Amino acid sequence: MKKPNLSRRNFIKNTGSLALASTLPISLVELAFANSNENFSFAYISDAHIQHIKGSRFVRNWDRGLIRAVAETNLLSPKPDFVMFGGDLAQLGSKPELDHGAEIMSALDHKVRYIMGEHDYYLDLGAYWEKLFGPQYYSFDHKGVHFIVLNSIRTYDDWTYNRWPSAEQRMLEMAGLDNPNGSPFMVGEEQRKWLKKDLAKIPKSTPIVVFSHSPLQKIYKGWNFWTEDAEQIQALLQPFNKVSVIYGHVHQIQYNQIGNISFHSVMATAWPWPYPSSYAQAKQYLPKLTVPMNRADPFFERDATGWQLIDMANGNVDINFTLYDNQDRSVRFNPKNNRPEDTQYQNKDARIPPQIHY
Ligand SMILES: [Fe+2]
Numbered sequence: 001m002k003k004p005n006l007s008r009r010n011f012i013k014n015t016g017s018l019a020l021a022s023t024l025p026i027s028l029v030e031l032a033f034a035n036s037n038e039n040f041s042f043a044y045i046s047d048a049h050i051q052h053i054k055g056s057r058f059v060r061n062w063d064r065g066l067i068r069a070v071a072e073t074n075l076l077s078p079k080p081d082f083v084m085f086g087g088d089l090a091q092l093g094s095k096p097e098l099d100h101g102a103e104i105m106s107a108l109d110h111k112v113r114y115i116m117g118e119h120d121y122y123l124d125l126g127a128y129w130e131k132l133f134g135p136q137y138y139s140f141d142h143k144g145v146h147f148i149v150l151n152s153i154r155t156y157d158d159w160t161y162n163r164w165p166s167a168e169q170r171m172l173e174m175a176g177l178d179n180p181n182g183s184p185f186m187v188g189e190e191q192r193k194w195l196k197k198d199l200a201k202i203p204k205s206t207p208i209v210v211f212s213h214s215p216l217q218k219i220y221k222g223w224n225f226w227t228e229d230a231e232q233i234q235a236l237l238q239p240f241n242k243v244s245v246i247y248g249h250v251h252q253i254q255y256n257q258i259g260n261i262s263f264h265s266v267m268a269t270a271w272p273w274p275y276p277s278s279y280a281q282a283k284q285y286l287p288k289l290t291v292p293m294n295r296a297d298p299f300f301e302r303d304a305t306g307w308q309l310i311d312m313a314n315g316n317v318d319i320n321f322t323l324y325d326n327q328d329r330s331v332r333f334n335p336k337n338n339r340p341e342d343t344q345y346q347n348k349d350a351r352i353p354p355q356i357h358y
């Protein structure tokens with residue numbers, strides 16, 4: 001067996017001590033798989049929430065989260081094949097926020113592709129974002145894997161076009177996490193038709209990776225950890241042997257397996273969301289929860305934030321969470337159980353994490 005090459009991570013944590021290095025959850029696919037030609041990695045940065053204050057001033061903490069992700073991604077060795085940005089680059093979708101976010105992201109030495117978040121979208125329905133980053137949904141192929149990007153944060157036309165007196169008001173209503181005036185996210189008919197056509201030409205044995213902003217599963221409607229037409233999208237994906245869905249939006253680690261589809265969330269660079277305590281009322285929708293995240297530690301401004309290095313291990317997704325102020329974690333596909341697992345935090349008995357009520 002080859003010796004692990006830790007160089008990809010050494011820069012991040014200054015792992016001078018061997019003891020620390022040996023505990024890092026590094027997934028190096030070349031260790032695990034004989035045919036390393038099929039394996040590659042990409043970086044995933046998400047939910048920066050760049051927030052404009054006034055003039056040239058932006059919320060410094062959110063800037064710093066994104067700047068750090070960009071800087072650390074640039075130091076990866078070997079270089080990942082590309083970088084994905086998972087949505088919510090902006091806080092309120094404004095031109096200064098999107099421009100400022102794009103400027104920070106422009107320091108990346110990699111090809112970057114973008115996914116639409118609701119905080120990017122609901123001011124001008126993605127018009128300026130499209131100018132900067134391209135189409136709102138698309139697909140591409142890379143080293144034998146078919147990648148699909150969806151805009152999963154659209155909603156009913158009536159809510160989008162008729163409900164609010166101004167675009168600014170519409171943006172504010174959708175930006176609130178627990179705002180009852182919000183509306184469930186959905187991919188929508190136009191993209192579902194496109195997806196069906198896009199998938200029609202792909203052999204069933206080709207690994208599929210879908211990027212969305214909201215979960216393409218129903219977790220918790222009260223916070224829009226939910227996609228209204230999730231089952232319809234899942235039905236289009238189920239005929240394929242290996243499917244992975246990677247989503248942002250929830251700002252916490254979640255993973256789940258439904259049929260052939262593995263679901264993975266990614267962390268935000270800006271701030272963490274806790275698990276909703278109301279999960280208790282939505283048991284049937286719970287995915288396998290990993291690290292119980294009740295609240296962030298306010299004394300560590302980067303608590304429970306970070307970015308991801310994703311290894312494509314023979315068509316399955318292994319996610320390495322690079323967490324700024326916390327121990328790094330990995331969620332990897334376990335072929336024996338046919339589902340993703342975080343071996344350090346796997347809790348086989350509990351579906352609901354312990355809750356701290358305060
Ligand atoms: Fe977000």
Ligand SMILES: [Fe+2]
Pocket residue numbers: 088117118119213248249250
């Ligand atoms: Fe979001």
